[in-house]
């Protein structure tokens with residue numbers, strides 16, 4: 485038996501040593517210890533030995549078998565570790581590599597892009613950013629804005645009420661942020677408040693959820709000429725042309741006096757809007773001088789302070805600037821639409837490099 489072991493041992497150990505894959509190693513294991521393996525065969529031979537040799541031979545064989553199995557196990561562990569290291573090395577991500585072009589596969593929604601463009605301009609003009617909640621209370625959405633409970637303007641707003649809480653609504657406009665701002669800060673105030681509004685409305689230019697930017701300026705000498713200058717200069721910067729026509733049409737809002745709606749000269753061709761003076765008009769925003777009652781409700785003395793306010797429909801600005809015909813398509817979550825009208829994620833609008841200048845070549 486000793487002799488047979490001596491012949492077999494170097495053979496097997498060398499094979500184990502040289503195996504360089506897990507499957508090659510497993511083959512050797514089967515050849516040695518499998519059902520028809522060579523060590524298994526020696527085990528079977530034991531039975532034929534005379535009884536006095538059996539014990540010693542059996543012991544030798546067991547030691548041999550354990551040695552071989554151990555060698556296989558440690559080789560297996562080594563091969564597995566090597567395999568893992570190779571995998572880790574090949575899957576390493578070099579974060580210092582330049583961005584790959586296909587990171588542009590995702591697109592920025594035109595509403596996000598236009599929000600950024602608009603806020604960039606207002607920031608440049610010195611406006612601070614303010615925010616308020618989408619679920620607003622009656623005071624901030626209506627009452628403090630000079631819209632009492634029985635006021636006809638409440639019906640005009642097509643409000644979504646919250647179930648079980650009559651004091652809470654999905655805000656019908658961002659104007660409540662005016663009140664929240666004045667309640668918390670003494671003038672001079674110069675803020676813009678971007679956000680969502682909600683109304684029961686649905687057609688080519690209305691969706692139940694829409695985007696607005698509210699503006700509020702309050703100081704001791706704020707006047708209508710200031711309002712007009714801000715809006716006209718804003719339009720030129722936003723539409724990236726001096727050739728615009730902005731019309732201030734007398735209107736009515738409970739929270740401003742006097743009140744206006746501002747329309748931009750544009751024409752509708754093949755369903756798309758194009759900016760053009762003298763063609764037609766598209767309503768873009770409401771504005772006016774803050775009503776004295778509103779100042780009072782927010783804790784300011786109307787004999788000392790006066791202000792102007794405006795509320796822009798961001799989605800309409802997007803339709804106009806980028807020629808998008810139907811507002812409802814904005815919220816269809818259609819990949820083909822976002823690929824066509826969307827913007828590249830790395831093109832951030834700035835005043836100096838141009839707002840839409842880098843925007844995926846879409847200008």
Ligand code: DAH
Pocket residue numbers: 656657658659698699737739740769770771772792793794795796
């Ligand atoms: N909140 C009005 C709306 O959603 C828009 C508006 C009009 C806002 C006049 C104003 C304003 O700040 O002064 O229809």
